[in-house]
Amino acid sequence: MPSKILIADDEAFIRLLIEQTLEEFENQGVVIFTADNGEDALDIIRKERPELVFMDVMMPKLNGFEVCQVVKRDEDLKNIFMVILTAKGQEVDRLHGEQVRADIFMTKPFDPDELIGIVATVLKRS
Amino acid sequence: MKMGLNSWNKSITNRLASTFFIFLLLAVFLVGFIVYFRATQSLTESVFDRLGAVATLKEDSLNRWVDQQRLNIVFIAWQPDVQQRAGMLLDESGSDVDHKAAYSALSDYLSFVVTSVSDSSELFILDLNGKIVLSTQPDHVGQNHGSDPFFLQGMFTTFVQPVYNSPDTGHPTITVSTPLFNENKRRVGILVGQLNLARVDQIFLERNGLGASGETYLVNPSHEFVSNRSNIPQSGSIRSKGIDAALQGVSGKDLYKNFQGVPVLGVYLWLNDQNIALVAEMSQAEAYAPARQLALTAIEFGLLASIILAGIAYFLARRITRPILAITDIANRVASGDLSQTAPVMTDDEVGHLASTFNEMIRQLQLLYEGLEKKVAERTTQINQVNQHLQEEIAERKQAQDQLNVQNGYLAALHETAIGMISRLDLQDLFETLVTRAGQLMNTQDGFIYIADPGAKEIECKVGVGIFSRLVGLRVSSGEGLGGTVWQSGRPLVVNDYDQWEGRVKNLEYNLIRSIIGIPLKSGDQTVGVIGLAYNCEVDDAHTFGENEVELLNRFAQLASIALDNARLYQIVSEARAVAEAANESKSTFLANVSHELRTPLTSILGFARIIQKRLLERIFPLVASDDPKVQRAIIQVEDNLNIVLSEGDRLTTLINDLLDLEKIRAGKMVWRIEPLRIAEIIDQASAATSSLFESKVLTWVRNIPTDLPLVQGDRARLVQVVINLISNAVKFSRQGSITCRVMPIQDELIICIVDQGIGIAKEDRALVFEKFIQVGDTLTNKPKGTGLGLPICKEIVEHHGGRMWLESEPGLGSSFFFSLPINSIRPEDPTERPKNNDPGEPL
Numbered sequence: 001m002p003s004k005i006l007i008a009d010d011e012a013f014i015r016l017l018i019e020q021t022l023e024e025f026e027n028q029g030v031v032i033f034t035a036d037n038g039e040d041a042l043d044i045i046r047k048e049r050p051e052l053v054f055m056d057v058m059m060p061k062l063n064g065f066e067v068c069q070v071v072k073r074d075e076d077l078k079n080i081f082m083v084i085l086t087a088k089g090q091e092v093d094r095l096h097g098e099q100v101r102a103d104i105f106m107t108k109p110f111d112p113d114e115l116i117g118i119v120a121t122v123l124k125r126s
Numbered sequence: 127m128k129m130g131l132n133s134w135n136k137s138i139t140n141r142l143a144s145t146f147f148i149f150l151l152l153a154v155f156l157v158g159f160i161v162y163f164r165a166t167q168s169l170t171e172s173v174f175d176r177l178g179a180v181a182t183l184k185e186d187s188l189n190r191w192v193d194q195q196r197l198n199i200v201f202i203a204w205q206p207d208v209q210q211r212a213g214m215l216l217d218e219s220g221s222d223v224d225h226k227a228a229y230s231a232l233s234d235y236l237s238f239v240v241t242s243v244s245d246s247s248e249l250f251i252l253d254l255n256g257k258i259v260l261s262t263q264p265d266h267v268g269q270n271h272g273s274d275p276f277f278l279q280g281m282f283t284t285f286v287q288p289v290y291n292s293p294d295t296g297h298p299t300i301t302v303s304t305p306l307f308n309e310n311k312r313r314v315g316i317l318v319g320q321l322n323l324a325r326v327d328q329i330f331l332e333r334n335g336l337g338a339s340g341e342t343y344l345v346n347p348s349h350e351f352v353s354n355r356s357n358i359p360q361s362g363s364i365r366s367k368g369i370d371a372a373l374q375g376v377s378g379k380d381l382y383k384n385f386q387g388v389p390v391l392g393v394y395l396w397l398n399d400q401n402i403a404l405v406a407e408m409s410q411a412e413a414y415a416p417a418r419q420l421a422l423t424a425i426e427f428g429l430l431a432s433i434i435l436a437g438i439a440y441f442l443a444r445r446i447t448r449p450i451l452a453i454t455d456i457a458n459r460v461a462s463g464d465l466s467q468t469a470p471v472m473t474d475d476e477v478g479h480l481a482s483t484f485n486e487m488i489r490q491l492q493l494l495y496e497g498l499e500k501k502v503a504e505r506t507t508q509i510n511q512v513n514q515h516l517q518e519e520i521a522e523r524k525q526a527q528d529q530l531n532v533q534n535g536y537l538a539a540l541h542e543t544a545i546g547m548i549s550r551l552d553l554q555d556l557f558e559t560l561v562t563r564a565g566q567l568m569n570t571q572d573g574f575i576y577i578a579d580p581g582a583k584e585i586e587c588k589v590g591v592g593i594f595s596r597l598v599g600l601r602v603s604s605g606e607g608l609g610g611t612v613w614q615s616g617r618p619l620v621v622n623d624y625d626q627w628e629g630r631v632k633n634l635e636y637n638l639i640r641s642i643i644g645i646p647l648k649s650g651d652q653t654v655g656v657i658g659l660a661y662n663c664e665v666d667d668a669h670t671f672g673e674n675e676v677e678l679l680n681r682f683a684q685l686a687s688i689a690l691d692n693a694r695l696y697q698i699v700s701e702a703r704a705v706a707e708a709a710n711e712s713k714s715t716f717l718a719n720v721s722h723e724l725r726t727p728l729t730s731i732l733g734f735a736r737i738i739q740k741r742l743l744e745r746i747f748p749l750v751a752s753d754d755p756k757v758q759r760a761i762i763q764v765e766d767n768l769n770i771v772l773s774e775g776d777r778l779t780t781l782i783n784d785l786l787d788l789e790k791i792r793a794g795k796m797v798w799r800i801e802p803l804r805i806a807e808i809i810d811q812a813s814a815a816t817s818s819l820f821e822s823k824v825l826t827w828v829r830n831i832p833t834d835l836p837l838v839q840g841d842r843a844r845l846v847q848v849v850i851n852l853i854s855n856a857v858k859f860s861r862q863g864s865i866t867c868r869v870m871p872i873q874d875e876l877i878i879c880i881v882d883q884g885i886g887i888a889k890e891d892r893a894l895v896f897e898k899f900i901q902v903g904d905t906l907t908n909k910p911k912g913t914g915l916g917l918p919i920c921k922e923i924v925e926h927h928g929g930r931m932w933l934e935s936e937p938g939l940g941s942s943f944f945f946s947l948p949i950n951s952i953r954p955e956d957p958t959e960r961p962k963n964n965d966p967g968e969p970l
Contacts, residue, residue: 011726017733058722087725089783090718090790091797108729109779112736 003123004050006033008041008067009085010059014108018054018085021112025119038062045071050080052122054115055102057086057093069100081122085110138450142443147436154428158421165417170391173413174379176336177393181406184342185397187329192286192300192400195245195321199302200284202239202249203317206309208232213308215260216253216315229260237262246319247299251306252277253315266294271318276303280316288401289344289352298323298352300400326352339388339409344402345369352402368394372403381410449477453484465492536678539567543682547689551696557588560657560686565591567682568643568659568675576602576609577647577655585613585655593638593662609656612644616653618680619644620671624660638662641670645683649691657683710793717789721782728782732775739768784915791922798926802837803845805876805947809867811842812849819857828866835869838876838947840927845947848920852880852943855916859941860884875929875946886937895933896921920945 005025007018015034019026026032033048035041037060045053045067053071057064064084071077082104084097089107097105104118202208214220214228236249240262250261256272271277279285280303292299300321308314330342344352349363367382372394379393384407392407449472456469465488469481543563550556561573572592576585583603590597602610611629612619621627624639640663647655659679661669747761790796813827820827849867856865863883870877887895896917921931924945935941 011730013730014726014733017730017737020737021733087722087729088718089725090786108725109732109775110729112733112740 003030004048006050006053008035009056010036038067042067052081054083054085065100068102072101138447139443143440146439150432158425161424162417162421165420173391177406181393196302199319200304203304203306210309212306245322245325247322248320251315276301337412339412342406346402368392368405372396544685553693556693561589573659575657608644612656616646622670643671645679647687735771798841803840806831808845811846816853824862826864828864830868836949844923851916851920856882874949877946879944881942883940887935888937
């Protein structure tokens with residue numbers, strides 16, 4: 001069964017950027033899903049059970065923190081590796097991320113190599 | 127008092143008795159002394175007389191004895207038998223037989239005389255040449271005495287040589303010589319007798335009634351005893367005042383110490399015939415014994431008499447003091463105020479007179495006292511009258527005082543009101559306070575306040591209490607009702623019969639109002655409100671508002687107006703501040719939002735630029751295998767341009783982050799994680815983070831941090847940020863040389879310093895480097911990369927830690943950036959970190 005990664009961001013360019021950054025993994029057979037709002041993201045998470053989710057915060061319908069909270073409170077989903085990837089880099093946002101038990105809190109603009117490193121580590125683990 | 131009386135009693139009696147006794151004793155001893163003195167005087171005379179008599183007697187005895195001896199010798203010489211035999215013995219022409227016969231006969235005779243009859247110790251015969259021809263001591267025969275006085279004198283007449291020391295025996299002796307004739311009356315020789323002085327002793331040792339110590343003795347001019355005194359050692363010369371005087375030819379009598387040092391009475395005579403001194407003495411002790419005895423007896427009897435007399439004196443004194451004590455006792459009682467006592471008149475003498483005089487004094491005192499009491503009673507009455515008068519005056523004054531107190535109370539209430547009101551800044555709160563205070567001032571529960579909002583046509587009741595509670599929210603227009611009337615006129619109004627007042631608001635039931643007052647509140651000339659108070663006829667039907675109340679409330683209203691203005695101003699200021707704060711807040715929010723909005727496109731730009739770079743390097747450029755220099759140059763250009771895009775994107779990101787940080791610090795929204803830190807770790811962390819910067823330049827990193835530095839309190843990440851910033855700046859503005867980090871503990875601070883050898887900063891620019899968005903130097907030609915926010919942020923961070931930040935620089939030589947951090951009192955506990963306790967670190 002191929003590994004799955006979800007990219008949730010309301011900005012199409014950002015989704016594209018992340019997708020292209022992770023191109024090498026796609027070539028290795030990793031399936032990448034995308035969502036442009038929180039609800040869709042949650043649907044995909046429940047349906048596809050990805051190993052790793054890159055989650056923006058400011059999204060329509062459900063924001064990233066809310067989605068993260070739902071996932072981490074769900075016994076079936078809580079093992080999914082949640083990366084909050086947001087332009088909101090304030091201290092309060094970091095704390096919020098901790099509260100919803102995100103695994104990693106990253107701010108935009110991000111370092112592509114760091115993203116690649118995270119994916120490699122998570123996929124290796126699973 | 128009783129005690130004192132007793133002691134006085136004892137004292138006076140005893141003093142009398144003892145004084146008397148002492149004088150008696152003195153008299154007794156004086157008598158004893160006089161007796162002794164007189165007796166001694168007469169004894170001296172009598173003893174001297176006796177001694178004189180004895181001395182004369184002895185002198186006579188001696189003279190008589192010597193004369194007797196002379197006669198004896200003469201008698202022997204004149205015996206015919208002796209003359210005949212002497213003639214034969216001394217006749218040189220006679221026969222030997224005759225000589226011998228004469229010698230033998232004379233010798234026998236003279237020996238007989240010496241041993242049995244005469245007091246002579248020796249008898250001898252001298253021939254006319256002075257040679258001994260016969261002696262009772264035969265061994266002396268042949269001795270020549272031709273030059274001795276007794277030979278030379280004795281040749282012609284009977285001669286007595288007075289006492290002298292015999293050259294033979296060395297003892298004092300008297301020699302008697304007389305011419306010796308034969309039967310033919312022809313001088314044939316000299317008969318000489320040496321007198322035996324033992325006989326003299328006999329004479330002088332007879333005491334002759336001189337008592338136990340009385341004695342007489344003879345002394346020759348050589349200060350020797352003439353008589354052989356076997357009981358006294360004959361060593362050296364004997365001397366005393368009497369002996370010395372007598373030996374100088376003076377006779378007399380005196381008191382002196384004898385040759386043995388015993389005080390004596392002495393009589394001394396110089397016996398010219400015998401050439402000796404005669405001394406008769408008696409010891410003073412013995413001579414005066416009767417005098418002492420007499421004196422002692424006198425004293426004994428005197429003492430006995432004194433004791434008896436002292437006893438009598440004591441009893442007499444007691445008899446005299448008893449009535450005096452009785453008077454004293456009474457005097458004491460009188461002194462303590464008991465005038466009913468009289469002293470007993472015990473005797474008819476002076477003491478008795480004293481007692482009766484004293485009783486008279488008491489009677490006088492009683493009279494005086496009664497007079498005084500009467501006067502006191504009169505005075506008391508007078509004083510009571512004055513007192514009553516005074517009390518009346520006091521009552522009057524008290525009334526005045528009460529009035530004053532009431533006014534003072536008003537003033538105090540006003541003062542309190544003023545303070546209470548002026549401190550109220552909330553308007554509704556102030557309105558309520560005004561009504562309450564005014565009610566308290568006028569002693570009523572019923573009151574209200576109307577306030578005109580600025581520019582309004584009506585006034586609104588803001589607060590109503592008591593019977594006016596229904597008024598709240600009611601609006602009245604100018605001239606309507608009491609409130610409207612006062613608002614319109616701007617003058618106080620009192621209505622004492624509200625029911626009948628034509629101006630009343632008809633549709634409101636105010637039947638309870640007895641008397642009502644309205645006072646205007648003014649802001650400048652404008653009436654801005656009305657305070658009203660009423661007396662409720664259910665509570666206080668009699669009370670109405672008079673002039674005093676109007677005056678007081680008027681003043682209250684003036685204060686209230688000030689408070690109202692004050693509160694309104696405060697409200698305006700508060701609103702303005704709230705607006706400013708909101709604006710500030712919205713600026714922060716705006717910045718946060720803007721930064722967020724900026725990051726999203728920035729993310730795309732940077733991300734895609736990296737992907738482009740990656741794709742070009744990995745996939746495109748390898749395929750462009752052209753040797754065309756233009757193509758090669760274009761490839762390099764594309765690479766460079768992409769790098770520029772990336773680095774500028776990074777700079778923009780940093781700028782946004784710095785902007786947010788600065789805003790957060792300034793707005794106090796930064797979250798600080800303060801903990802005890804080792805500064806060395808901070809610096810090492812920063813130097814590690816900036817190590818890559820050094821690789822592109824010829825720069826060396828010099829770390830100069832002493833061990834054993836105290837800890838500091840701080841936010842690790844922020845302080846690392848500060849040091850990174852300083853190191854980055856130093857690298858940025860240096861081409862070569864070294865960048866040095868030093869740490870020094872100075873007093874209660876740590877001073878951290880980053881020193882470079884770069885371009886330096888001009889004097890005029892130094893103050894500007896900590897300003898926002900300012901980068902010094904020629905920004906057009908030589909613009910270094912940076913946001914311009916780094917140093918301002920560092921300064922904010924350091925100041926937040928309680929430290930300072932400053933710089934020293936010399937253009938062309940380099941810059942030193944300093945910052946200080948307060949030292950935490952905690953010392954490092956790691957034992958490997960404190961090798962030297964007193965090391966202050968290396969000097970700069």
